[in-house]
Amino acid sequence: AIRFDDVSRVYGRGRKQVRALDGVSLPIPAGRWTAIMGPSGSGKSTLLHCAAGLDRPTSGRVFLGDDDLAAFNETQLTKLRRKRLGFVFQSFNLIGSLTAEQNVSLPLRLDGRHIDREEVRDALATVGLADRAKHRPAQLSGGQQQRVAIARALITRPEVLFADEPTGALDLRTAREILGLLRTAVDSLGRTVVMVTHDPAAASYADSVVFLADGRVVDQLDGALA
Amino acid sequence: AIRFDDVSRVYGRGRKQVRALDGVSLPIPAGRWTAIMGPSGSGKSTLLHCAAGLDRPTSGRVFLGDDDLAAFNETQLTKLRRKRLGFVFQSFNLIGSLTAEQNVSLPLRLDGRHIDREEVRDALATVGLADRAKHRPAQLSGGQQQRVAIARALITRPEVLFADEPTGALDLRTAREILGLLRTAVDSLGRTVVMVTHDPAAASYADSVVFLADGRVVDQLDGALA
Numbered sequence: 001a002i003r004f005d006d007v008s009r010v011y012g013r014g015r016k017q018v019r020a021l022d023g024v025s026l027p028i029p030a031g032r033w034t035a036i037m038g039p040s041g042s043g044k045s046t047l048l049h050c051a052a053g054l055d056r057p058t059s060g061r062v063f064l065g066d067d068d069l070a071a072f073n074e075t076q077l078t079k080l081r082r083k084r085l086g087f088v089f090q091s092f093n094l095i096g097s098l099t100a101e102q103n104v105s106l107p108l109r110l111d112g113r114h115i116d117r118e119e120v121r122d123a124l125a126t127v128g129l130a131d132r133a134k135h136r137p138a139q140l141s142g143g144q145q146q147r148v149a150i151a152r153a154l155i156t157r158p159e160v161l162f163a164d165e166p167t168g169a170l171d172l173r174t175a176r177e178i179l180g181l182l183r184t185a186v187d188s189l190g191r192t193v194v195m196v197t198h199d200p201a202a203a204s205y206a207d208s209v210v211f212l213a214d215g216r217v218v219d220q221l222d223g224a225l226a
Numbered sequence: 227a228i229r230f231d232d233v234s235r236v237y238g239r240g241r242k243q244v245r246a247l248d249g250v251s252l253p254i255p256a257g258r259w260t261a262i263m264g265p266s267g268s269g270k271s272t273l274l275h276c277a278a279g280l281d282r283p284t285s286g287r288v289f290l291g292d293d294d295l296a297a298f299n300e301t302q303l304t305k306l307r308r309k310r311l312g313f314v315f316q317s318f319n320l321i322g323s324l325t326a327e328q329n330v331s332l333p334l335r336l337d338g339r340h341i342d343r344e345e346v347r348d349a350l351a352t353v354g355l356a357d358r359a360k361h362r363p364a365q366l367s368g369g370q371q372q373r374v375a376i377a378r379a380l381i382t383r384p385e386v387l388f389a390d391e392p393t394g395a396l397d398l399r400t401a402r403e404i405l406g407l408l409r410t411a412v413d414s415l416g417r418t419v420v421m422v423t424h425d426p427a428a429a430s431y432a433d434s435v436v437f438l439a440d441g442r443v444v445d446q447l448d449g450a451l452a
């Protein structure tokens with residue numbers, strides 16, 4: 001499980017100061033799917049980055065299980081992320097010079113694991129891109145790039161998957177397929193999913209929904225929204 | 227008005243060949259709002275790029291008014307775009323080293339026009355970012371970056387606005403504000419809008435909706451969808 005304990009994240013000083021997170025305390029249970037919603041600029045991506053150790057809070061603490069992330073140095077955080085976490089970035093962050101197949105196998109390579117070509121091909125097939133393995137990101141549409149990013153985040157079978165608007169570039173039907181994939185990961189494999197979305201249909205797949213506004217948790221809904 | 231006359235756009239050869247557009251013939255009327263929907267990878271962005279002269283079709287012709295875009299060289303196409311067209315890219319394409327304000331005034335600068343600071347500030351205020359004029363794209367959230375891209379495309383008061391999923395990174399309320407802005411541009415200023423979207427709520431703002439699948443026009447709906 002993940003726990004936020006009075007976390008703030010502040011940028012700049014004086015007049016230009018921006019409080020992306022403003023005293024967030026929040027438990028995110030393991031083995032369940034939590035959705036995070038809120039207006040543009042309300043701190044959703046910042047929350048996800050702090051939860052995954054990609055960004056350090058200005059004050060407060062983030063716990064992954066019993067571990068306080070502040071106790072880890074950069075190298076330990078990177079190792080922890082490679083072993084236990086998966087991340088789908090809002091802007092995909094694919095490597096332009098690598099093919100779709102190479103992008104998907106990158107987390108395995110970085111973690112020093114064996115790369116099973118069959119497994120990588122299956123991951124691409126699961127997101128509907130079996131025939132695009134050899135294409136680079138620039139040769140793929142926006143939604144196809146997003147699906148490569150999703151396959152890359154799932155390839156290491158992470159305990160916790162963080163996904164920042166993972167269906168933002170997808171049509172309704174493709175989005176449903178991806179959301180069904182995540183639902184199976186939670187229900188039959190016991191994974192934890194933390195998903196930022198502004199799409200109520202996507203949020204309806206989650207077990208609970210947290211609402212942010214101006215960097216604060218303003219509401220929480222449990223049980224299916226649908 | 228814009229007209230597609232049996233336009234195809236093909237990438238690669240042999241086994242790796244991809245037909246992004248496959249014989250598209252389509253009138254897009256002036257002074258109205260046309261939405262384009264379709265599955266991920268169906269050719270929506272490619273259609274928009276060909277319509278705006280950012281990409282050349284493999285076969286067939288694209289007309290802007292009475293002009294066949296094939297008759298223009300690169301320099302003439304660039305001039306035409308700067309004077310008459312606005313484009314909101316699916317991946318925003320903001321310049322990372324420029325502030326939000328500088329990004330918005332860039333099209334004016336490129337077209338050799340006078341830059342009125344007040345007008346640029348107003349454009350940012352219209353999209354809810356008056357207080358972020360001095361921030362660079364990396365300091366803005368995904369939705370904020372998208373709104374800067376929208377303000378940039380509107381600043382030159384273009385005859386035709388092409389927008390590739392302009393509300394893809396926005397929450398419902400912010401999206402409605404932006405869509406209302408475009409509706410006003412069409413209704414009271416007589417502009418033409420061509421918008422790619424996979425969001426039925428966004429498509430309901432349009433006057434008609436064209437559906438693509440595998441690079442072909444498969445359906446068209448006229449009148450409000452709502």
Ligand SMILES: Nc1ncnc2c1ncn2[C@@H]1O[C@H](COP(=O)(O)OP(=O)(O)OP(=O)(O)O)[C@@H](O)[C@H]1O
Pocket residue numbers: 135138139140141142143144169170171237238244245246264265266267268269270271272273316
């Ligand atoms: N340079 C390229 N080389 C090969 N294929 C390409 C290239 N650019 C685009 N394509 C392919 O052309 C097809 C249409 O792409 P396009 O970007 O127009 O799709 P789209 O409808 O906008 O999809 P999305 O909703 O995912 O953004 C896709 O299958 C895409 O992979």
Ligand SMILES: Nc1ncnc2c1ncn2[C@@H]1O[C@H](COP(=O)(O)OP(=O)(O)OP(=O)(O)O)[C@@H](O)[C@H]1O
Pocket residue numbers: 011012018019020038039040041042043044045046047090361364365366367368369370395396397
């Ligand atoms: N480096 C930075 N400097 C200043 N402000 C920043 C920086 N990075 C993020 N911010 C601000 O922090 C706030 C929260 O950003 P965040 O990316 O978490 O929003 P978000 O909820 O994900 O929004 P969206 O739905 O638009 O993606 C925003 O106002 C953003 O502009």
Ligand SMILES: [Mg+2]
Pocket residue numbers: 044045046090164367368369
């Ligand atoms: Mg975000």
Ligand SMILES: [Mg+2]
Pocket residue numbers: 141142143270271272316390
């Ligand atoms: Mg596209």
